[in-house]
Amino acid sequence: MAGHTVYTLSEVSRHKSKNDCWLVIDGRVLNVTKFLEEHPGGEEVLLESAGKDATKEFNDIGHSKSAQNLLLKYQIGVLQGHTLKNNEQVGSTEEPKKKEMSAFVIKDDLTPKYAAVVEFAAPLLVAGSYFCYRYLTPSS
Numbered sequence: 001m002a003g004h005t006v007y008t009l010s011e012v013s014r015h016k017s018k019n020d021c022w023l024v025i026d027g028r029v030l031n032v033t034k035f036l037e038e039h040p041g042g043e044e045v046l047l048e049s050a051g052k053d054a055t056k057e058f059n060d061i062g063h064s065k066s067a068q069n070l071l072l073k074y075q076i077g078v079l080q081g082h083t084l085k086n087n088e089q090v091g092s093t094e095e096p097k098k099k100e101m102s103a104f105v106i107k108d109d110l111t112p113k114y115a116a117v118v119e120f121a122a123p124l125l126v127a128g129s130y131f132c133y134r135y136l137t138p139s140s
Helices: 043-049 054-063 063-076 115-136
Strands: 021-024 028-031 075-077
Touching: 021 043, 021 054, 028 063, 063 075
Parallel strands: none
Antiparallel strands: 021 028, 028 075
Protein backbone atom coordinates (compact mmCIF):
# COMPACT_ATOMS: atom_id res chain seq x y z
CA MET A 1 0.00 0.00 0.00
CA ALA A 2 3.02 2.28 -0.42
CA GLY A 3 2.17 5.62 -2.01
CA HIS A 4 -1.51 5.45 -1.06
CA THR A 5 -3.04 7.76 1.51
CA VAL A 6 -4.98 5.50 3.85
CA TYR A 7 -8.02 6.81 5.71
CA THR A 8 -10.22 5.20 8.34
CA LEU A 9 -14.00 5.38 8.13
CA SER A 10 -14.02 7.59 11.22
CA GLU A 11 -11.73 10.07 9.43
CA VAL A 12 -14.04 10.06 6.41
CA SER A 13 -17.10 10.56 8.63
CA ARG A 14 -15.78 13.98 9.71
CA HIS A 15 -16.21 15.28 6.14
CA LYS A 16 -19.96 15.39 5.57
CA SER A 17 -20.83 19.01 4.93
CA LYS A 18 -21.53 20.95 1.76
CA ASN A 19 -18.14 22.66 2.10
CA ASP A 20 -16.22 19.45 2.82
CA CYS A 21 -17.81 16.30 1.38
CA TRP A 22 -16.03 12.95 1.34
CA LEU A 23 -17.42 9.49 0.72
CA VAL A 24 -16.20 5.97 0.06
CA ILE A 25 -17.00 3.92 -3.05
CA ASP A 26 -15.39 0.51 -3.60
CA GLY A 27 -12.75 1.26 -0.98
CA ARG A 28 -11.78 4.55 -2.64
CA VAL A 29 -11.97 7.68 -0.51
CA LEU A 30 -13.38 10.47 -2.67
CA ASN A 31 -13.47 14.21 -2.06
CA VAL A 32 -16.56 15.20 -4.05
CA THR A 33 -16.91 18.74 -2.68
CA LYS A 34 -16.22 20.33 -6.09
CA PHE A 35 -18.52 17.83 -7.82
CA LEU A 36 -21.62 18.57 -5.70
CA GLU A 37 -23.03 21.21 -8.07
CA GLU A 38 -22.22 19.14 -11.17
CA HIS A 39 -23.83 15.90 -9.99
CA PRO A 40 -26.75 15.07 -12.32
CA GLY A 41 -28.84 13.71 -9.44
CA GLY A 42 -28.35 16.85 -7.38
CA GLU A 43 -26.08 17.59 -4.46
CA GLU A 44 -28.59 16.20 -1.94
CA VAL A 45 -27.90 12.67 -3.14
CA LEU A 46 -24.19 13.01 -2.41
CA LEU A 47 -24.75 14.80 0.89
CA GLU A 48 -26.96 11.95 2.12
CA SER A 49 -24.04 9.54 1.63
CA ALA A 50 -21.34 11.96 2.80
CA GLY A 51 -18.96 10.57 5.39
CA LYS A 52 -20.08 6.99 4.73
CA ASP A 53 -19.42 4.03 2.47
CA ALA A 54 -21.70 4.72 -0.51
CA THR A 55 -20.70 1.67 -2.56
CA LYS A 56 -24.15 0.04 -2.41
CA GLU A 57 -25.97 3.23 -3.39
CA PHE A 58 -23.54 3.89 -6.24
CA ASN A 59 -23.86 0.36 -7.63
CA ASP A 60 -27.65 0.24 -7.21
CA ILE A 61 -28.07 3.26 -9.50
CA GLY A 62 -26.16 1.66 -12.36
CA HIS A 63 -23.82 4.52 -13.25
CA SER A 64 -22.34 4.94 -16.72
CA LYS A 65 -18.73 4.14 -17.57
CA SER A 66 -17.88 7.85 -17.58
CA ALA A 67 -19.35 8.21 -14.08
CA GLN A 68 -17.23 5.28 -12.93
CA ASN A 69 -14.16 6.95 -14.44
CA LEU A 70 -14.91 10.08 -12.39
CA LEU A 71 -14.18 8.03 -9.27
CA LEU A 72 -10.52 8.13 -10.22
CA LYS A 73 -10.61 11.91 -10.69
CA TYR A 74 -11.97 12.62 -7.20
CA GLN A 75 -10.09 9.87 -5.36
CA ILE A 76 -7.81 11.13 -2.61
CA GLY A 77 -6.91 7.80 -1.00
CA VAL A 78 -8.11 4.37 0.04
CA LEU A 79 -10.09 3.08 2.97
CA GLN A 80 -8.07 1.29 5.62
CA GLY A 81 -8.13 -2.47 5.05
CA HIS A 82 -9.05 -2.18 1.38
CA THR A 83 -6.69 -3.08 -1.44
CA LEU A 84 -7.17 -1.89 -4.99
CA LYS A 85 -7.20 -4.28 -7.91
CA ASN A 86 -3.95 -4.56 -9.87
CA ASN A 87 -5.07 -2.37 -12.77
CA GLU A 88 -6.49 0.40 -10.59
CA GLN A 89 -4.34 3.42 -9.84
CA VAL A 90 -4.92 5.87 -7.01
CA GLY A 91 -5.58 9.33 -8.34
CA SER A 92 -5.22 8.31 -11.98
CA THR A 93 -7.25 10.57 -14.24
CA GLU A 94 -6.42 8.89 -17.53
CA GLU A 95 -9.43 8.08 -19.61
CA PRO A 96 -9.44 4.58 -21.05
CA LYS A 97 -8.91 4.41 -24.79
CA LYS A 98 -12.24 4.40 -26.51
CA LYS A 99 -12.87 1.72 -29.05
CA GLU A 100 -14.21 2.90 -32.34
CA MET A 101 -17.71 1.69 -32.90
CA SER A 102 -19.44 1.30 -36.21
CA ALA A 103 -23.09 0.71 -36.79
CA PHE A 104 -25.05 -0.63 -39.71
CA VAL A 105 -28.69 0.22 -40.17
CA ILE A 106 -30.67 -2.47 -41.90
CA LYS A 107 -34.18 -1.57 -42.88
CA ASP A 108 -36.24 -4.67 -43.49
CA ASP A 109 -39.55 -2.88 -43.17
CA LEU A 110 -41.14 -3.17 -46.60
CA THR A 111 -44.54 -1.74 -45.64
CA PRO A 112 -45.41 1.55 -47.35
CA LYS A 113 -45.31 4.77 -45.32
CA TYR A 114 -49.05 5.30 -45.65
CA ALA A 115 -49.72 1.95 -43.92
CA ALA A 116 -49.46 3.57 -40.48
CA VAL A 117 -52.15 6.10 -41.42
CA VAL A 118 -54.41 3.37 -42.76
CA GLU A 119 -53.90 1.27 -39.62
CA PHE A 120 -54.99 4.24 -37.53
CA ALA A 121 -57.81 5.55 -39.72
CA ALA A 122 -59.49 2.26 -40.70
CA PRO A 123 -60.73 1.36 -37.19
CA LEU A 124 -61.96 4.93 -36.68
CA LEU A 125 -63.94 4.76 -39.92
CA VAL A 126 -65.46 1.42 -38.94
CA ALA A 127 -66.41 2.70 -35.48
CA GLY A 128 -67.79 5.95 -36.92
CA SER A 129 -69.84 4.05 -39.50
CA TYR A 130 -71.30 1.81 -36.81
CA PHE A 131 -72.36 4.74 -34.61
CA CYS A 132 -73.85 6.58 -37.62
CA TYR A 133 -75.81 3.48 -38.56
CA ARG A 134 -77.07 3.08 -34.97
CA TYR A 135 -78.00 6.79 -34.75
CA LEU A 136 -79.72 7.04 -38.15
CA THR A 137 -81.54 3.71 -38.08
CA PRO A 138 -84.86 3.83 -36.19
CA SER A 139 -84.93 1.45 -33.26
CA SER A 140 -87.67 -1.17 -33.31
